[in-house]
Amino acid sequence: xxxxxxLVRNRIxxxxxxxxxxxxxVISLLEERTRERIDPNPDPVRAYAESYRSLRDTLAGRGCLxxxxxxxxxxxxxxxxxxxxxxxxxxxxxxxxxxxxxxxVVRRRGLPAGSAxxxxxxxxxxxxxxxxxxxxxxxxx
Amino acid sequence: MIPGLSTSLLVAFLxxxxxxxxxxxxxxxxxxxxxxxxxxxxxxxxxxxxxWFFWWFCLVTARTTWFGSAVIPEVLAAAALGIVxxxxxxxxxxxxxxxxxxxxxxxxxxxxxxxxGGLLLAMGGCALVLFARxxxxxxxxxxxxxxVWNMRARFFALGTDHWRSAFAASPGLPHPxxxxxxxxxxxxxxxxxxxxxxxxxxxxxxxxxxxxxxxVSASLAILRGRRAGLVAGIVVLGMTPFVALGAAQYADxxxxxxxxxxxxxxxxxDTAPGDLQRGLLxxxxxxxxxxxWTKNEGLLFFVLFVAVRVxxxxxxxxxxxxxxxxALLAGALPVLITLAYFKLRIAAGIYYLKVxxxxxxxxxxxxxxxxxxxxxxxxASRYWTIARAMAAEIFRLGGRVLGLxxxxxLYLLVANTKRQRLRExxxxxxxxxxxxxGYFAVYLTTPLILSLHLETSLSRLLLxxxxxxxxxxxxxxxxxxxxRMRLQTDAAKT
Numbered sequence: 001x002x003x004x005x006x007l008v009r010n011r012i013x014x015x016x017x018x019x020x021x022x023x024x025x026v027i028s029l030l031e032e033r034t035r036e037r038i039d040p041n042p043d044p045v046r047a048y049a050e051s052y053r054s055l056r057d058t059l060a061g062r063g064c065l066x067x068x069x070x071x072x073x074x075x076x077x078x079x080x081x082x083x084x085x086x087x088x089x090x091x092x093x094x095x096x097x098x099x100x101x102x103x104x105v106v107r108r109r110g111l112p113a114g115s116a117x118x119x120x121x122x123x124x125x126x127x128x129x130x131x132x133x134x135x136x137x138x139x140x141x
Numbered sequence: 142m143i144p145g146l147s148t149s150l151l152v153a154f155l156x157x158x159x160x161x162x163x164x165x166x167x168x169x170x171x172x173x174x175x176x177x178x179x180x181x182x183x184x185x186x187x188x189x190x191x192x193w194f195f196w197w198f199c200l201v202t203a204r205t206t207w208f209g210s211a212v213i214p215e216v217l218a219a220a221a222l223g224i225v226x227x228x229x230x231x232x233x234x235x236x237x238x239x240x241x242x243x244x245x246x247x248x249x250x251x252x253x254x255x256x257x258g259g260l261l262l263a264m265g266g267c268a269l270v271l272f273a274r275x276x277x278x279x280x281x282x283x284x285x286x287x288x289v290w291n292m293r294a295r296f297f298a299l300g301t302d303h304w305r306s307a308f309a310a311s312p313g314l315p316h317p318x319x320x321x322x323x324x325x326x327x328x329x330x331x332x333x334x335x336x337x338x339x340x341x342x343x344x345x346x347x348x349x350x351x352x353x354x355x356x357v358s359a360s361l362a363i364l365r366g367r368r369a370g371l372v373a374g375i376v377v378l379g380m381t382p383f384v385a386l387g388a389a390q391y392a393d394x395x396x397x398x399x400x401x402x403x404x405x406x407x408x409x410x411d412t413a414p415g416d417l418q419r420g421l422l423x424x425x426x427x428x429x430x431x432x433x434w435t436k437n438e439g440l441l442f443f444v445l446f447v448a449v450r451v452x453x454x455x456x457x458x459x460x461x462x463x464x465x466x467x468a469l470l471a472g473a474l475p476v477l478i479t480l481a482y483f484k485l486r487i488a489a490g491i492y493y494l495k496v497x498x499x500x501x502x503x504x505x506x507x508x509x510x511x512x513x514x515x516x517x518x519x520x521a522s523r524y525w526t527i528a529r530a531m532a533a534e535i536f537r538l539g540g541r542v543l544g545l546x547x548x549x550x551l552y553l554l555v556a557n558t559k560r561q562r563l564r565e566x567x568x569x570x571x572x573x574x575x576x577x578x579g580y581f582a583v584y585l586t587t588p589l590i591l592s593l594h595l596e597t598s599l600s601r602l603l604l605x606x607x608x609x610x611x612x613x614x615x616x617x618x619x620x621x622x623x624x625r626m627r628l629q630t631d632a633a634k635t
Contacts (some may be wrong), residue, residue, distance in 0.1 A: 021379020028381035087313030092300025
């Protein structure tokens with residue numbers, strides 16, 4: 001009886017632990033391959049960071065620490081993610097409701113360039129960027 | 142880029158290595174001791190340099206943003222510590238402690254040892270491939286890594302002269318109160334590298350994941366024998382979500398590293414206490430404090446760890462308890478001062494605990510539970526929901542239907558756990574149990590919708606305790622030498 005208990009304790013249960021661990025190690029690799037096939041481009045942040053690097057540099061060149069950000073996708077489910085990815089791309093400049101350099105970044109999905117903002121909102125287009133993003137200047141009062 | 146990355150890691154490793162060697166000068170304990178000290182050096186080095194980097198921002202960048210003013214003191218500190226060590230201040234040995242450790246780690250390698258070593262290498266290979274593929278698939282990390290940890294690191298690295306903007310009230314900058322070990326570490330790497338290369342945070346995640354494995358395996362090899370260390374290492378890696386979380390660049394894995402380091406260092410002290418080993422307690426206190434500098438729930442771990450250790454040591458009298466507290470706090474103090482300064486002067490308090498902190502912060506409002514705290518506490522179904530979710534997650538963590546935890550518990554049940562072993566780790570068991578209770582209380586009173594909060598965070602919180610739990614269970618159940626001796630004794634009787 002003692003020997004059976006020792007066999008269970010020293011061989012069988014540790015063996016089960018090892019086999020289970022190995023099994024899950026291999027299964028996780030296979031699941032990872034499947035996930036990559038299903039979604040080969042899961043990292044939108046990379047696209048944001050690369051697309052808006054010149055925008056960030058422009059803002060930094062003008063001494064902006066804080067820039068106003070307007071998005072016409074405020075009702076979209078992905079609005080918060082878009083907001084965070086844009087903040088990540090433009091960091092260390094903070095995006096928000098106000099600007100310290102009279103510049104405004106506007107995202108206008110699916111609309112012609114500059115159409116989501118313009119002189120009627122007191123904004124003058126400076127430049128269009130990729131993926132429906134434009135840089136505007138606030139007109140002097 | 143690579144020279145900058147290498148230099149930053151080398152400086153951090155040197156600082157960590159020297160700090161660990163000076164605090165724990167005693168035995169080498171063979172290869173296991175070297176591995177343990179190496180892994181501790183990685184984590185402690187990154188922790189120490191993250192604190193220094195933060196203080197550099199607070200104290201120096203108002204006058205100059207020249208990065209050399211941060212690098213030179215680091216290098217000088219490493220050089221100074223190296224001189225102290227080489228002069229022999231860190232090489233005194235404790236004869237009794239060497240004997241204690243050597244007993245567990247001695248003996249020729251058997252076929253079983255080679256087989257287990259091979260299996261650990263195989264698991265390590267799987268984990269490495271999983272880590273690499275996950276990192277390549279999402280090079281910027283998962284959501285929290287982008288929105289919180291690496292976001293703040295970008296402010297440190299790219300906005301040195303206006304770094305406090307990282308804590309502005311903005312929907313795009315969530316959780317401004319989260320501690321800064323990871324952002325400061327990644328920001329420091331990026332400063333050394335001269336750009337915000339994606340390899341930086343991935344390397345940090347890899348180092349903490351690997352070091353967690355090393356601490357568990359090496360410390361168990363010292364305390365319970367080589368085979369216990371090897372099997373425990375295989376089991377740690379078998380929890381593949383833990384590896385994936387490291388690749389996702391979340392701060393839960395670094396916190397898990399510091400938690401298991403604190404527990405393992407305390408266990409080493411308990412096995413061979415003595416004045417020359419008191420540095421182990423200092424390191425344990427520092428490790429627990431680094432938990433708090435990594436994540437807010439790390440503060441809970443620190444308080445519980447120190448409180449339980451001090452209360453347990455009071456059994457030996459007031460003198461014993463006060464010396465234990467003094468050693469733990471001596472290690473923790475520099476980190477606690479850093480954390481306190483951050484919480485009081487930079488990011489006010491703990492965001493979660495501030496009434497209304499989520500309500501006005503953009504879309505977080507959609508995730509709020511309108512019930513008051515008193516209503517939540519009176520809701521019995523809430524207790525059941527949380528308990529059931531925690532039990533289910535523990536049961537299946539690491540697997541689809543059945544996780545590793547039930548097998549580990551089975552291992553514990555069939556083990557010949559002696560009362561002496563239970564006494565050795567009773568404090569650590571209590572700390573882990575109280576951490577679970579703490580998480581339960583957090584979910585009970587969360588301002589967020591309960592099901593959403595459980596779904597998005599429960600598995601990560603449990604994974605924070607995974608290496609520590611494996612360590613404690615193997616401390617209770619592992620160690621073949623006693624069983625072999627018992628078998629021989631029974632054979633002699635017959």
